[in-house]
Amino acid sequence: MNYIGSKHSIVDFLEESIIDFIDDDAKVFCDIFAGTGVVGKRFKSLGYDIIANDNQYYSFVINKNILENNTFPMFSKLRLRGIDVFNYLNQLKNYKGFIYNNYTLEGTKKGLYSRCYFTEENAIKIDSMRNQIEKWYKKELIEKNEYYYLVSCLLESADKVANTASVYEAFLKKIKKSAQRVIEIKPLDLINNKIKSKVYIEDANELVKCIKGDILYLDPPYNTRKYSSNYHILETIAYGDCPIIKGKTGVRTDQISSDYNRKNKVKNALDDLLKNASFKYIFLSYNDEGIMSLDEIEEIMKKYGIYKRYEKNHKRYKANKNREITKKTTIEYLHALKKNEEDIWKKVIIH
Secondary structure: OOOOOOOHHHHHHHHHHHHHHOOOOOOEEEEOOOOOOHHHHHHHHOOOEEEEEOOOHHHHHHHHHHHHOOOOOOOHHHHHOOOOHHHHHHHOOOOOOHHHHHHOOOOOOOOOOOOOOOOHHHHHHHHHHHHHHHHHHHOOOOOHHHHHHHHHHHHHHHHHOOOOOOOOOOOOOOOOHHHHOOOOOOOOOOOOOOOOOEEEOOOHHHHOOOOEEEEEEEOOOOOOOOHHHHOHHHHHHHHOOOOOEEOOOOEEOOOOOOHHHOOOOHHHHHHHHHHHOEEEEEEEEEEOOOOOOHHHHHHHHHOOEEEEEEEEEEEOOOOOOOOOOOOOEEEEEEEEEEEOHHHOOOOOOOO
16 A cells, blocks of 8 residues: 555564664564554564554554554455455445545536546445445444455555545646456455464554553654645544545545644653653654754654664655655664653553
């Protein structure tokens, strides 16, 4: 999935740096701003007990699937009815729902704003599949883990045919080639590390007060752009709801704000999180375009223990591949902290 801030291209660097800094006895890894779960998935594959969290529901669904599911769902109740799940879903095209009515040219032609996020055919199929998955779940024909698996598969498939420059704050005026393809929902691969992971949908600064472990990985927003507006349609597909939307791009009005998006609040937010973290090792991913400076981050982290910084120069994320950008690369910093023993609070773990 195309995702701003995704660590897919630098996950090897993150793994190598983290392993270099920690002792061999670390077992519990927490990704508390999980996004699409790239880092949590990597450390799951390494055999760690994973705790993950994000305050966006689409992220919660994705991580529930890739982290809590260890094996491919059986869909036993549907199979007993003779239903081949993915073939059945891919043949559906009978429901014009919220996505069609609000995010296609045909669906919005009589409205105040004309939108072109999906072709009419793909929007109908997305609505039909999402509606069917919800029906199966409400009729108890699929288990909760199977539900998250199917919604996660649909999110991945829908993103591949979205008529956007990777984010959903805007759509393209003409249907691009990849968006013209007919959507096909496909099974996603899973990793079985034989350990039961746990995924939350909470405010990170509140959740950290209630959990503990060995490694805490932080990948908060770097700038003032909100993920809730960048990926609002994925949020709506994940929920399967009919939210109040506004403006030319049809963003949800229930957007989530974060102190990590605010220059006047981000330092206090980071300090508060570090202070309350019951983890021996804490790592913060942050690039050279962030609203906190290197010196500010170092000053905050050094308050709580031994500090070290790793860095990697890599290709800059470009949402619109046709747009020229002046800066071709960016520097990803991984700030590492080994927390003072007296600052590691002892609490009852809830995960």
